[in-house]
Amino acid sequence: MLSVPHLDRDFDYLVSADQSDDAQPGVRVKVRFHGRLVDAFILERRSETDHDGKLGWLDRVVSSERVLTPEVRRLVDAVAARYAGTRPDVLRLAVPPRHATVEKQPVPDAPQATPSTVDPSAWGEYHGGAQFLDALAEGRAARAVWQALPGELWTDRLAEAAAVVVQSGRSVLAVVPDQRDVDALYAAAVRHVGEGVAVALSAGLGPSQRYRRWLSVLRGHARFVIGTRSAVFAPVADLGLVVVWDDGDDTLAEPRSPYPHARDVAMLRAHQLRCAALIAGYARTAEAQALVASRWAHDLVATRPTVRTRTPRVIALDDSGFTQERDAAAHTARLPTMALDAARAALRSGHPVLVQVPRRGYVPALACGKCRTIARCRHCTGPMSLPDRAAGAVCRWCGRIEPTLRCVRCGSDAVRAVVVGARRTAEELGRAFPGTTVVTSGGDAMVAEVPAAPSLVVATPGAEPAAVGGYGAALLLDGWALLGRQDLRASEDALRRWMAAAALVRRRGDGGVVAVVAESAIPTVQALIRWDPVGHAESELAARAEVGLPPASHMAAVDGPPAAVAALLEAARLPERSEVLGPVDLPPGARALPGTDRDAEVARMLVRVPRDTGLELASALRRATGVFSARHDQPPVRVQIDPLHIG
Template sequence: MTGARQAAEHEPIARVLPMLTVPHLDRDFDYLVAAEQSDDAQPGVRVKVRFHGRLVDAFVLERRSDTDHVGKLGWLEKVVSAEPVLTHDVRRLVDAVAARYAGTRADVLRLAVPPRHATVEKRPAAALEAFVPATVDTAGWSAYSGGAQFVAALQDGRAARAVWQALPGESWPDRLAEVAAVTVNAGRSVLAVVPDQRDVDRLHAACMERADPQRVVALSAGLGPSERYRRWLAVLRGDARLVIGTRSAVFAPVADLGLVLLWDDGDDSLSEPRAPYPHAREVAMLRAHQLRCAAVIGGYARTAESQALVRSGWAHDLTASRQAVRACAPRVLALEDSAYAQERDAAARTARLPSMALDAARRALTSGAPVLVQVPRRGYVPALACARCRTIARCRHCTGPLSLPGRDAAGAVCRWCGREELSLRCVRCGADAVRAVVVGARRTAEELGRAFPGVAVVTSGGDAVVESVPARPAVVVATPGVEPAADGGYGAALLLDSWALLGRQDLRAAEDTLRRWMAAAALVRSRADGGVVAVVAESAIPTVQALIRWDPVGHADAELDARTEVGLPPAVHMAAVDGTSDAVNALLGGVVLPDGADLLGPVDLPVGVRRPAGVADEHPVIRMLARVPRHDGLALSAALRKASAVQSARHDHEPVRIQIDPLHIG
């Protein structure tokens, strides 16, 4: 049958990228295009090709009149759809992301282009009414130094880039919706990326009020495949000019992009858990750089990566004056969680809070306002520690960590061997009192209910997320990221178990802790309106000081300096190579690293990090780190990418996972 085919008269060769999973086949292949396929087989469309005897999906990259292949070419088996789903801009972005993260283009394309839904694709698009620019009030941006000039730059279509420090109490969806609407009115498109569905819903609602609702589209993983593909097609076909979504939306095929918005770039959910593990912030900034368009990274707190963009001059600061910050911020108190303070107040002892924190909560409740209590996690106590010196309580038989399995437990139980300990005594200081390393939302709610009898207690976390609470007395216990908004703001916020957050063995522990605290504190009324935030921590800790002064920029600047001094990202680029010892050593043995590169390790795979896919459970996994200066980042990625392809072609070792600048280095 193939012998009877007639090749296309013009440009009879299609250069395609097969969607193959192995690194050594991440390259283009040429196929002949039949005459009857020629009209549909255009760059960007999905096709089927025969590769090593099996049909595989592929994308047409270009049509050509010649080939550099020596030998006989195969034929395109099928044009799946004539819809050009891979645009030129997205293809450039995919190439850049694969190069930046030492990955394959096929893996990036799986993140960028959703699966086809044939019924939706064949359905004609709804006709849109003529676009009428809406009047946008941008007075809210005048509170920020350079805010008016930034809005003017967007109106003029200039590529202004900023890291925006939102004021406490600021309605960030309204501010982002305003600059998005200004950009759309100027004839350009906007792409906004936020951490989760709650943020998508809030920003979408704000944008619908300020821009043409027909041209606003929200993309998120929660949509069904049919609806998600329908909305994605509206973006591809140019019907949507303001696109909002979670991390995967950063690849959306937005036409004539004029502004990229990113909110809360420190949130872990913006880091892709699938290969090649890109971060939405880096992809968004790559896209803004490629297209020479405007960009904004916003948040109540600031990451070292965002501060590095400001320090390099790529973006400028968009901050309010200290006077404006003091006017909007609540009063912040750092309180010692001492045994002496709890001895003076039985309720404080019951609720694990210093008396001053309870007093602030009582005043807020008396004034008719709700009180927010932020705890690090849900559930019951996962581990115990000495109440005096904080030494972790361990089993006498196997040294495993002890925990309380539930509210009715008679004693502590070892999490390793299961033995019960009815009497506890600290091996370090001899004290017989224990406390929770982290007490979850449910247990905290029970304790606070006893401390504030007669007051409603609301919990928000996990699957039971509360969106908002009314302006009446209530104690709201929430985990970070799902704190409900309160009508008129909270009267007080209590931040518990801070030492458990700050004491994590994590590069980003201080940065992430401040981000969580500021997100909660931003929901509290200003100092002038009686708002108080009580953080149970030592006031001398720099992260606590940054919260007291409400100085996220200073904290990020100090964090960046500290990482520069010890050679950690973003001051350098670092690759984590995970796999069996033989596989990792074989891969790194074939890598030609840039001059000045450091190899660190091997070490055991950090606790909490997933094992690489394809490695048998019985094989131990190690991690090696490769560190280079920032200007050698692409060279490092290219070297690892090449070595990975060579090892993949040999088939003599188990898979190795490569992550560039991973969130958790360990």
């Protein structure tokens, strides 16, 4: 496969008679291109060619296994067109590297599916839930966006929907953000459809095991396929339902070119195959709401009385006044007394308490204690942090240690924490609640589950362990750190993280309380208090439509040296209604461009078009990238369609 954009096209080769039986569409082959052997796939066999020159011969067939199915090939073409990418780049995401030993092993017999009988009562709590299951059983292309209730066993609900599809003789593909979700959903799948036909795909399996499972999917042995973002391309036979759980999670966006999002790839696949689709989660993204607004998908939500019954009580506490609290523990734990009282009540009842902290570490960011200027490294201007209680300040970029900090603006040597990390928070809570067990979960030290016993569980977002019987209370700290980010999705992401934590808390009738340390008047906080992710998503979509941001429009981000970016946009025949914006600063965490000096100037230009012109914009940028690739007269430029983080 040739990754350069100007060679992203089909090439004809001659096939010898002794290769003809194995050289079938979809197999891996080796061909000679400009004097060197390259990997390739056979796309189709023809008896004639439209090439005027002399054709070369196929070098060899690597394997007779047809790893590129027609359905996946159509999906690869659609993703490359949608994201202005090349087919070889998408194929690297769709087809895993070959493991010859696994491929040569005897093919086992196909296991028999043994799906359990599904009780629709749990789905019946959602308006339209029972009808959705009926549509799956009848093989109709039902599309829905499901808002799971707090305390819901979402893995069982998805496994029940899968069992209905498997009973009808078709297959299911489920895409989830991380390994924890894969393991949880796979355990539910084994209970509902049987171990033999449920397959979990993830990068952590290792090359041989992952390829073995992928082959079982290709050969039609797997009927319920579960995996992380790359599994969205899995060659599932007779696909009847595609599911995406928690589509707002950043890990579902591919960090490699052409940067597709698993949600959009799944929806493309559902559209191509005319199969059912389900986007699910506790919260809702503006993109999912746009599918509902366009009538491509239907709502699956519970009634308001059901929501009030199933949710915990949520209270918002402004942190501006806790320093004046009379309770000494309030000073120690950085919490208002009301939040501490909720935690104490839960602990007295014998239940664990969850404390969500936006960042892991000790003190991951420092500022001047007098003028609040962010403390930065004198050598590389990186942010300074306290990785440990006894250590000096350390630069998070270059690692240099600064034993004493002095503000460059006012000269003060006083420092304060911008955000207090999970380890420091655990220390403070341990002093505020002496004798109580404190558990931390985050980063490489994630805890899967905690027992139904009094304890304080300090976790970063996404690392919250489940509690047997549910948490008695949850304290969501430093809400401003999530809401105050300069990011298009800050409020949406904050609500998603809060709801994921609050969903682990016991319902209000059982004494469950969630205390969020943030100003109650903020719309995102109000959405949490009312447990109204749909209303929040509607507001987000309307706000973005008003200013012309995705998903109300399509937007391309073009990154690179300023001259190269300008030349590319000038060469691209952009659609008539295009609007060029910028240059703007690259968002935090943007990767350096390959082939570009680290210190080189990199600019970002944005191109905005109406939603119905997205494919036209992608096609124009794809053509221009190919032309520049052939000329070799400009440095590399990165093109991203609808990036998660615009700036």
